[in-house]
Amino acid sequence: SIKQKRSETINRKKTSGIWIYAEHKNGIMHPVVYELLGKGRELADKSNHKLTAVLIDGESSHWAKELIAYGADRVILCSHALLESQQDEYHFDAMTTILEEEIPTIFLFGATSFGRSLAPRIAARLQTGLTADCTRLEIDDVCGYLYQTRPAFGGNLMATIMCPDQRPQMATMRPGIMNAKEPDYYREGTVKRVNYKGEIKPRIEIIKEIIGEKKKSIGDASVIVSAGRGIGSQKNMKLVRRLADILEGQVGVSRPLVDIGWSEYSHQIGQTGAIVRPQLMIACGISGAIQHLAGIADAKTIIAINTDPEAPIFSVANYKIIGDCVEVLEMLIRSDREKQN
Amino acid sequence: MKIVVCIKQVPSTNKVQLHPETNTIIRDGRQSVTNPFDTYAIEEAIQIKEKTGGQTIAISMGIPETERLLKDAVGRGIDQAVLLSDKAFAGADTLATSYTLSLGIRDLMPVDLILCGKMAVDGDTAQIGPELAEQLGIPHVTDVTEVLEVKSNYLICKKEIDNGYQLLKVELPALLTVVKDINMPRMPSIEGVLQSETVEVIRKDAQDLKAEISKLGLCGSPTQVVKTFMPERDSEAIEISGSTEEKAVKIKKVIEEVLGNGGSKD
Ligand SMILES: Cc1cc2nc3c(=O)[nH]c(=O)nc-3n(C[C@H](O)[C@H](O)[C@H](O)COP(=O)(O)OP(=O)(O)OC[C@H]3O[C@@H](n4cnc5c(N)ncnc54)[C@H](O)[C@@H]3O)c2cc1C
Numbered sequence: 001s002i003k004q005k006r007s008e009t010i011n012r013k014k015t016s017g018i019w020i021y022a023e024h025k026n027g028i029m030h031p032v033v034y035e036l037l038g039k040g041r042e043l044a045d046k047s048n049h050k051l052t053a054v055l056i057d058g059e060s061s062h063w064a065k066e067l068i069a070y071g072a073d074r075v076i077l078c079s080h081a082l083l084e085s086q087q088d089e090y091h092f093d094a095m096t097t098i099l100e101e102e103i104p105t106i107f108l109f110g111a112t113s114f115g116r117s118l119a120p121r122i123a124a125r126l127q128t129g130l131t132a133d134c135t136r137l138e139i140d141d142v143c144g145y146l147y148q149t150r151p152a153f154g155g156n157l158m159a160t161i162m163c164p165d166q167r168p169q170m171a172t173m174r175p176g177i178m179n180a181k182e183p184d185y186y187r188e189g190t191v192k193r194v195n196y197k198g199e200i201k202p203r204i205e206i207i208k209e210i211i212g213e214k215k216k217s218i219g220d221a222s223v224i225v226s227a228g229r230g231i232g233s234q235k236n237m238k239l240v241r242r243l244a245d246i247l248e249g250q251v252g253v254s255r256p257l258v259d260i261g262w263s264e265y266s267h268q269i270g271q272t273g274a275i276v277r278p279q280l281m282i283a284c285g286i287s288g289a290i291q292h293l294a295g296i297a298d299a300k301t302i303i304a305i306n307t308d309p310e311a312p313i314f315s316v317a318n319y320k321i322i323g324d325c326v327e328v329l330e331m332l333i334r335s336d337r338e339k340q341n
Numbered sequence: 342m343k344i345v346v347c348i349k350q351v352p353s354t355n356k357v358q359l360h361p362e363t364n365t366i367i368r369d370g371r372q373s374v375t376n377p378f379d380t381y382a383i384e385e386a387i388q389i390k391e392k393t394g395g396q397t398i399a400i401s402m403g404i405p406e407t408e409r410l411l412k413d414a415v416g417r418g419i420d421q422a423v424l425l426s427d428k429a430f431a432g433a434d435t436l437a438t439s440y441t442l443s444l445g446i447r448d449l450m451p452v453d454l455i456l457c458g459k460m461a462v463d464g465d466t467a468q469i470g471p472e473l474a475e476q477l478g479i480p481h482v483t484d485v486t487e488v489l490e491v492k493s494n495y496l497i498c499k500k501e502i503d504n505g506y507q508l509l510k511v512e513l514p515a516l517l518t519v520v521k522d523i524n525m526p527r528m529p530s531i532e533g534v535l536q537s538e539t540v541e542v543i544r545k546d547a548q549d550l551k552a553e554i555s556k557l558g559l560c561g562s563p564t565q566v567v568k569t570f571m572p573e574r575d576s577e578a579i580e581i582s583g584s585t586e587e588k589a590v591k592i593k594k595v596i597e598e599v600l601g602n603g604g605s606k607d
């Protein structure tokens with residue numbers, strides 16, 4: 001079959017174990033790198049592979065020891081003054097230089113904004129598969145297949161994906177899910193240096209970088225009071241705002257409230273809005289449509305208030321209150337006022 | 342300026358249904374819409390053309406029914422539409438999809454700018470943009486929130502990154518993926534709708550594209566979806582009942598438990 005034909009033509013270059021990409025910026029290693037090392041170590045032990053961390057950095061790189069302490073057997077270090085900043089094109093070029101000498105059997109990246117831009121470019125260059133934003137990775141220790149599980153459809157469907165024929169098997173891993181190991185600074189490892197010439201002419205120039213300018217987004221809020229159509233009227237939005245203030249949290253809304261102008265788009269939660277991860281969410285008059293749930297899958301505790309006992313929001317909530325959300329909001333605010341006095 | 346916009350047909354997810362036994366998405370052509378993020382790419386293409394002049398082309402790889410969505414793009418002001426459709430394209434992962442799109446776009450060369458959505462709301466990978474750019478050998482920028490300036494051989498844009506923004510100068514031709522904040526898509530106009538009724542959507546199949554069959558569709562896809570399942574739900578919700586006052590008291594308790602002190606330090 002065609003499928004077989006294709007696998008015969010694959011790059012059968014000898015592969016060298018499991019690699020992770022060590023993303024860092026402005027002297028700070030991205031926390032996901034330690035998670036990748038933790039997971040990579042586990043996969044490597046199970047399948048009898050070596051774990052390599054790929055470090056692309058400026059001339060005075062000092063990270064190799066750290067990466068080994070967190071689980072790497074080897075560090076591939078490609079350093080050059082041009083690689084000091086996170087310029088995609090130089091990093092991509094350095095990576096292709098590294099991959100000309102050897103390729104891994106598995107290559108893991110953090111699903112960060114940088115990783116999700118770089119990894120697909122590498123996958124396309126190597127003509128291999130890439131699984132996006134994985135939340136679980138398992139290895140078949142006999143064949144070495146990597147089973148990569150990821151949420152699709154905005155978190156409403158989980159898919160397990162594999163890449164049987166091409167190498168490397170590539171994945172980006174969602175930050176904050178895997179556990180890092182305790183560092184062991186006595187661990188030994190090797191460092192392989194790869195020479196980088198930096199001869200490309202970049203086509204993209206970073207004119208300016210504005211860090212932290214982003215408006216405080218509800219994506220970072222640890223408390224969210226959210227409202228849907230069941231809030232009833234625009235004036236009731238004040239109650240939502242008030243409770244959010246009391247709890248030092250932020251206001252979130254479902255899409256219809258943005259459509260009718262009761263809230264700004266930056267507060268919309270869901271598939272086409274913000275993905276939120278609060279410790280606590282109080283959902284008022286939200287039905288829990290699939291596109292809304294896509295944004296709240298990572299909320300820790302959800303208290304949902306809805307008049308409809310069958311509302312789908314209750315299927316993801318930790319606490320359910322069947323009733324009028326406006327009444328409950330008013331009562332919560334009033335009891336806070338009494339406490340103040 | 343010649344601008345190509347990539348649009349994907351996605352299920353109108355209001356009615357997403359999973360097959361009870363196979364747990365796969367039940368797709369129904371009639372209930373599909375343009376991927377929401379792509380409507381922003383369409384709008385951006387039209388706005389850029391309004392400033393620089395030139396031509397805008399929408400392209401999609403999809404089932405024949407996708408023609409309706411391409412016509413809708415014309416209704417909004419896109420000049421021309423191309424549909425890449427062939428049974429051989431079915432089951433494509435991002436590598437095979439970006440390969441097929443790259444062939445369709447090669448036929449339109451020279452192209453100055455390619456616009457994609459940030460991601461499609463079904464497959465949800467956000468990989469097509471960068472993979473397509475690589476297959477075409479042009480630079481790409483993901484998560485663009487604003488295009489500030491467009492000249493004949495470069496543009497300046499603002500890109501969202503994890504903890505802020507970057508202002509970038511990008512040589513053309515290039516590919517950008519756009520986020521929702523970039524603009525407010527317009528509705529189709531009356532002239533546009535009339536135009537879309539007469540416009541001929543250009544259809545191309547694998548042969549027209551001179552595609553390597555082994556790089557297409559399911560066969561050309563290095564990744565395989567081996568299993569789909571519903572995410573596990575935690576245990577059932579605990580009901581808080583009583584009078585409104587009693588409910589409020591109990592809710593307060595829960596809040597205090599969750600936050601430790603009744604208020605967060607955000
Ligand atoms: C492609 C696409 C993308 C989308 N993206 C998003 C998205 O990102 N985010 C999003 O939110 N939606 C999104 N939607 C819309 C989504 O499908 C739903 O329409 C929307 O989430 C419903 O909002 P809602 O829960 O506020 O309203 P409704 O579904 O109308 O629910 C209102 C709820 O309030 C309850 N209620 C009524 N009165 C009271 C009361 N007094 N007290 C308590 N409860 C009360 C009702 O029982 C009901 O459950 C998208 C849709 C599509 C097609």
Ligand SMILES: Cc1cc2nc3c(=O)[nH]c(=O)nc-3n(C[C@H](O)[C@H](O)[C@H](O)COP(=O)(O)OP(=O)(O)OC[C@H]3O[C@@H](n4cnc5c(N)ncnc54)[C@H](O)[C@@H]3O)c2cc1C
Nearest residue numbers: 131132347402434435457458460461464465466467468469
């Ligand atoms: C549950 C599930 C999980 C999947 N996981 C993966 C995975 O991890 N890796 C993988 O390689 N494939 C995966 N796929 C396959 C993938 O969804 C398809 O390859 C799809 O054709 C494109 O990917 P996307 O929806 O992720 O698009 P994205 O990359 O998210 O789309 C970004 C933009 O690319 C453009 N675009 C995308 N598709 C088209 C098109 N057909 N025509 C025109 N423009 C388009 C649009 O502008 C869109 O906004 C998965 C599919 C399913 C059903």
